[in-house]
Amino acid sequence: MQIKDVLLASGNGAFFYDDQAAIRSGATQDGFIYVGEPITPGFTSLRIPASSLSVGLVLTDDTVVWGDMMGVQYSGAGGRDPVFETNQISDLTSRVVAPRLLDVDASLYLDACAKVFEPFEQQRLSLAIEYGVSQALLRAAAYLQRATMAEVVCAEFNLPLPTRRVPIYCQSGDAREVNVDKMILKAVDVLPHGLINSRQKFGVDGQTFMEFVKWVAKRTREIGRPGYNPVLHFDVYGWIGQEIGLEPQRIADFICRVVDTVPGFTINIESPADFGSTQAQIENYAEIVSILDSRGSTARIVVDERCNTLEDIRLFAEARAAHLIQIKTPDVGSLADTAHAVLLCKENKVGAYVGGSCTETDLSAQASVHISVATQADMMLAKPGMGVDEAFSIVGNEQNRLLAILNRRVSKNVS
CATH class of the missing domain: 3.20.20.120 (Enolase-like C-terminal domain)
Incomplete structure (x- = not known):
């Protein structure tokens, strides 16, 4: 198989995770922070720096392709996954996802995603894991096919090559x-x-x-x-x-x-x-x-x-x-x-x-x-x-x- 190792690297998201429920309830702003007690589970304060976790797939020729996992700004609101917790996500990725990645054909994008993202203990994997790993798999497929990520998607979904930009x-x-x-x-x-x-x-x-x-x-x-x-x-x-x-x-x-x-x-x-x-x-x-x-x-x-x-x-x-x-x-x-x-x-x-x-x-x-x-x-x-x-x-x-x-x-x- 084309993936021989999996790397993890902690990182930063580009903004902050915010407690939407607390803000809606009238929390006031003081400079860049919000003042008040958190309401949404997982928040230690109303605004916390966004964290991320990079997953790197080491291919057989030692090329490494990456994808990034993170949550959204208003995590835990409107039916969304809870606040991104790097250690928890890293542990699940190492124990469950990494062994699966070593056992797929990375040149077949949709097939690889389907196999890697199978439920674990009757539960869907964290959406953040799916997001980051699917980016890395898409880059792997593109590298192995000597194509762009867009071309991989077009081929997998039987779409014509586009020529127009997206607003x-x-x-x-x-x-x-x-x-x-x-x-x-x-x-x-x-x-x-x-x-x-x-x-x-x-x-x-x-x-x-x-x-x-x-x-x-x-x-x-x-x-x-x-x-x-x-x-x-x-x-x-x-x-x-x-x-x-x-x-x-x-x-x-x-x-x-x-x-x-x-x-x-x-x-x-x-x-x-x-x-x-x-x-x-x-x-x-x-x-x-x-x-x-x-x-x-x-x-x-x-x-x-x-x-x-x-x-x-x-x-x-x-x-x-x-x-x-x-x-x-x-x-x-x-x-x-x-x-x-x-x-x-x-x-x-x-x-x-x-x-x-x-x-x-x-x-x-x-x-x-x-x-x-x-x-x-x-x-x-x-x-x-x-x-x-x-x-x-x-x-x-x-x-x-x-x-x-x-x-x-x-x-x-x-x-």
């Missing part, structure tokens, strides 16, 4: 105004996220949020280059429902008012409300989508919380319970499942957004690019981190390098 979405973090300016100057496709994760940022009846939306649109017209017309995408972390109630009609009315304030822009509203369970989320989001569509609204609902695994994504897509589904890569697990999820969204005529988290790494972001381009997702997140510049360059440059290779392949095949 990139940047997130601002708390440095909203400065980062919005950066995004506009760099002509980002989709912006700005906004991190509307507290009552203070949303405002009474959503007035603070509404003013921010208007400011972003105005700023785009003021400093953007001629003809620049990005999609405006705002993540409100359930605060529309928190502030005005969990009634789909009222939520749809509010979203329509938001859209009316910024004519000429396509508006994405992510996580308008949290209805407490996957089933309730599906039913109520489907109703919100139906109301907006019946009015001819240009607003697009994006689901995140309560839509984590491939099975969740299938349920949301089949119910048309969103216009766009965030495929949050570390929550989905294996990158093979992310590819499946994009194709599943397309089958159901629902938008596919390959997302992830600011807590990720350069390696996981680059692997996500290959999945996004190979499957031709509708948009993908600039990651990791919250600084805009770094994430946009990592994801954008990887796309451009990949497309240069793929365009050459296509032109050679044509000639």
Whole structure:
């Protein structure tokens, strides 16, 4: 077999793990930290530095290919896996996953993933393990086949080689105004996220949020280059429902008012409300989508919380319970499942957004690019981190390098 050893190296994620429940409950900010007692199990404080664990596959010629495991920023919230614990993940990887890796054909990507990610003690492996190991296996397959990771995905899923880039979405973090300016100057496709994760940022009846939306649109017209017309995408972390109630009609009315304030822009509203369970989320989001569509609204609902695994994504897509589904890569697990999820969204005529988290790494972001381009997702997140510049360059440059290779392949095949 082509894998003869497995290496592990602890590392850092590019941002922090945050206790969403405590922040929603009114925790205040003091500089960069949040003040208060943790609510979500596993958190020792409301904001803790993100950790990661790299897994390296040593191939028979001593080449080492890597993948990175980590959790998402709001670990333990909305049905997600608990906070990433490096020692626990390292132990499980060493005891269970490493022996399996030594016994697979690494040139066969989907087959290797299926064998390595079999349940252990009737339980699915940690999604973080699936995520990191699937990156390493994808790089191994690409190396052994002398191809790009995207080409491996295209071959495994019987997809044509793509030639078009995938629109990139940047997130601002708390440095909203400065980062919005950066995004506009760099002509980002989709912006700005906004991190509307507290009552203070949303405002009474959503007035603070509404003013921010208007400011972003105005700023785009003021400093953007001629003809620049990005999609405006705002993540409100359930605060529309928190502030005005969990009634789909009222939520749809509010979203329509938001859209009316910024004519000429396509508006994405992510996580308008949290209805407490996957089933309730599906039913109520489907109703919100139906109301907006019946009015001819240009607003697009994006689901995140309560839509984590491939099975969740299938349920949301089949119910048309969103216009766009965030495929949050570390929550989905294996990158093979992310590819499946994009194709599943397309089958159901629902938008596919390959997302992830600011807590990720350069390696996981680059692997996500290959999945996004190979499957031709509708948009993908600039990651990791919250600084805009770094994430946009990592994801954008990887796309451009990949497309240069793929365009050459296509032109050679044509000639």
